[in-house]
Amino acid sequence: MNKRALTSLLLLLTVAAFLLSLMAGKVWIWPSSWAAANADGWIFLELRLPRALLGLCIGAVLGLSGAVMQGYLRNPLADPTVLGVSASAALGGVGAIYLGLNMLPFGLFACAMLGAGASILLLLAISRGGGPMGFILGGMVLSTLAGALTAFVISIAPNPFAASEIMNWLMGALTDRLMTDVWTALPFMAMGVAILLSTGRALDALTLGENGAKSLGINLFRLQWIIVLGVGLAVGASVAVSGVVGFVGLIVPHLIRAIYGEQPSKILLPSALGGAILTLTADSLVRLVPGPSEVRLGIAMAVLGAPFFLLLLLRYRKGAA
């Protein structure tokens, strides 16, 4: 099958996953009642539509960021969390909940974005001129620090309810999101995605190593800025609206590479689509699991992701032997 047909198929699957996400749940809502003036119509407009839109955007952002990070670091085990942006955005969100700022309109979102923004600046300062290695170390320092501070905030939570609210948010989910959440996060995500999609050629050049890329006229310093900014905006916004959803950025580029080949520029857009498909499908499935409360998306992803990771590891070992 040629690449164009494959991409069409991915697009089709994305639409299908989006439709599934609009319909699936404890109450199935068929397209006939989407515009109905009853409870079903209300559920569709107020609950399902924002949730499906966010699933689409977040999945695409994570898939694309993962593909860019793996391409930039030339390491198939990298993912957007390597930069520490997710952890920092999460810290911002947790701080907001602790201080009660999440009661204000946009309070949680603003704090999470502030966390992401601070991590972007810190990262650039730490890894200035250090190349990918400085980058990865800087990201690790930030991740660890933000994680520790998050744990600290949880430990000093004034009461068990606050602590559980924080934990719940951290686990990552798309439940009970509103259209305003979509409109707040979308501009940041769109900007981030546009920035990241422009990196294809530079990532291809990095196949030849850093000196090879530089000799082809690629400005690696600029590339580093672009990636930090793009991932920061896109992933920061996605964490701000949905908490931390892991594994999408790690798994999706691998699946896409198996189909599309390994050239970094060729997997960017497909990874975005693949991320959307995976997230939308997983988020539909968590609603269908029987039980009083749904499985959090972040947990479902990790449960799905860990075995996949193991499989990957076994395949690599077989390849190395």
Add this chain to the structure above:
Amino acid sequence: MTLTVRNLGFAHAGRPTLEGIDATFESGKLTVILGPNGAGKSTLLACLAGLLEPQTGTASLHDTDITRMAPTDRARHIGLLPQGAETHWAISSKALVALGRIPHMRGAGTSADDRRAIAAAMSATATEDFAHRPVTQLSGGERARVLLARVLAGEPSWILADEPLANLDPGFQLDILNLLQQQAKAGKGVVAVLHDLHHAVRFAGHILLLHEGRLFAQGSVEDVITAANLAHVYGIDANLFKDEEGAVQLFIKGKVRT
């Protein structure tokens, strides 16, 4: 068409790696940079390629300071085959060769000109047969040729090669040297960092011999490769003689006894 360095110096962590290098590189010739490990060969090549900015002096291409050229513009004129033969993803040989066209690409996709240059580069290096094989599955010799084709695809007027023969078997080493010499004969400027003195005496049109960051000698094979120079720079005791065809032959007997 010349590459020129004037009073070029570069220090790394306070220790000078290059000092006061004056040299002119001419097109149509294979210039070989020689010198023991740590003599500053790669640093000099990196300055010529515009990857490093010289701390003193200048490196220029036809009177234009290389560090002041726009990166894409520089990349169109000067192609670099970096050390280490790095290839990070299992992309096809043809896709790898196509990377050489990046400095020429404007919009998305490849132009007719790009496709012509890629085909010409692959034909010159005889790499068409494995155009669709992933580079990770190629033998060392095949991969070296594909990587050279990548540089040729950019159609630079200068080709700089940093230890292009490392980890290659003798036959493959000769393949690469022949290809570099062909390019020089076709009028390009070719500069290669080499380790093997036998290769240097056989293929070089011009030699720069570096020693502890300084240019110890430069000129033709006969001028530079002398028993005294080799003893001083490498600490080796070598016999040099001309064969019946008048070419310099080299036999290394051992280390100089001190």
